[in-house]
Amino acid sequence: MLTSSLTFAATANAIRYCGAEPVFVDVDSATWTLDPALVDTALATLRREGNPAKAVIAVDLYGQVCDYAALSESCARHEVALVEDAAEALGSVRDGRSAGAFAELAVLSFNGNKIITTAGGGMLLSDDPAHVRRARYLATQARDPAPHYEHSAVGYNYRLSNLLAAVGLGQLRMLDERVAARRAHREAYQASLGDLPGWRFLTDPPGAVTNAWLTCVTIDPAAFGVDREAVRLHLEAIDVESRPVWKPMHLQPVFRACRMFGGEVAARLFRDGLCLPSGSAMTDEDRSRVVERVKTVR
Numbered sequence: 001m002l003t004s005s006l007t008f009a010a011t012a013n014a015i016r017y018c019g020a021e022p023v024f025v026d027v028d029s030a031t032w033t034l035d036p037a038l039v040d041t042a043l044a045t046l047r048r049e050g051n052p053a054k055a056v057i058a059v060d061l062y063g064q065v066c067d068y069a070a071l072s073e074s075c076a077r078h079e080v081a082l083v084e085d086a087a088e089a090l091g092s093v094r095d096g097r098s099a100g101a102f103a104e105l106a107v108l109s110f111n112g113n114k115i116i117t118t119a120g121g122g123m124l125l126s127d128d129p130a131h132v133r134r135a136r137y138l139a140t141q142a143r144d145p146a147p148h149y150e151h152s153a154v155g156y157n158y159r160l161s162n163l164l165a166a167v168g169l170g171q172l173r174m175l176d177e178r179v180a181a182r183r184a185h186r187e188a189y190q191a192s193l194g195d196l197p198g199w200r201f202l203t204d205p206p207g208a209v210t211n212a213w214l215t216c217v218t219i220d221p222a223a224f225g226v227d228r229e230a231v232r233l234h235l236e237a238i239d240v241e242s243r244p245v246w247k248p249m250h251l252q253p254v255f256r257a258c259r260m261f262g263g264e265v266a267a268r269l270f271r272d273g274l275c276l277p278s279g280s281a282m283t284d285e286d287r288s289r290v291v292e293r294v295k296t297v298r
């Protein structure tokens with residue numbers, strides 16, 4: 001199964017859980033999401049080698065929405081399923097469609113760090129009733145229809161409890177407000193720090209209004225004078241947490257043996273990328289403190 005190297009480990013772990021082999025593909029340097037041309041090359045190469053991919057898991061990283069027009073066309077041509085990991089992208093929209101609505105199967109996360117949360121758990125989305133029936137069956141220990149407990153497949157306990165679902169419904173009412181708050185953080189950071197030499201912000205891809213889940217930048221040390229790690233440590237010294245961008249999967253010890261198409265872009269984004277404090281509850285004063293501190297790092 002193909003997926004983006006630049007993602008959280010959960011995406012690649014899911015491939016391994018079902019006994020498949022992850023094949024990683026690099027991202028586009030402007031959008032940080034799967035490079036559709038490289039996906040097409042990877043699908044064609046694997047097919048030519050007699051080991052065609054079964055699926056592509058596209059990741060809507062940091063709230064970005066992938067170029068699904070290109071990815072869908074490529075997947076359809078190669079007869080490969082397309083799955084959308086929209087864990088970080090609830091509330092993002094591209095070409096009038098919401099993140100999670102682009103592939104035959106998509107997932108959302110309601111983990112504690114997401115834009116809305118149920119403390120843990122998530123949701124599978126599909127328009128296809130057969131997929132939904134199969135997912136419900138597998139997620140509830142694969143109980144066959146019988147008065148006794150009958151099982152013809154290995155199932156899972158992957159339910160979101162009713163109690164947590166109720167929390168999620170309450171949270172959902174706040175989604176628009178949270179997206180607005182996160183977008184406002186990104187705009188304010190950009191207004192204050194966007195002119196710093198070597199700083200480049202991750203912005204909405206064409207036709208998209210994203211949830212700006214985290215405000216992400218790359219810092220070119222040659223232009224700025226110090227690297228992203230110096231900025232991160234300078235913030236940490238006053239108890240402000242920022243984080244490096246996801247470390248690519250092809251550089252992770254657990255996935256080192258996996259095949260990789262490209263990789264230089266993801267590696268560079270990891271080297272130079274920083275996620276600034278972006279919580280929905282952050283105040284203007286909190287943000288100003290981050291900005292003022294960054295300005296003193298050199």
Ligand SMILES: Cc1ncc(COP(=O)(O)O)c(C=O)c1O
Pocket residue numbers: 007008010011059085087088108109110111120121122
């Ligand atoms: C891109 C991505 N995929 C998958 C997940 C996994 O979601 P969960 O923690 O709800 O299992 C996360 C975050 O946790 C994520 O960021």
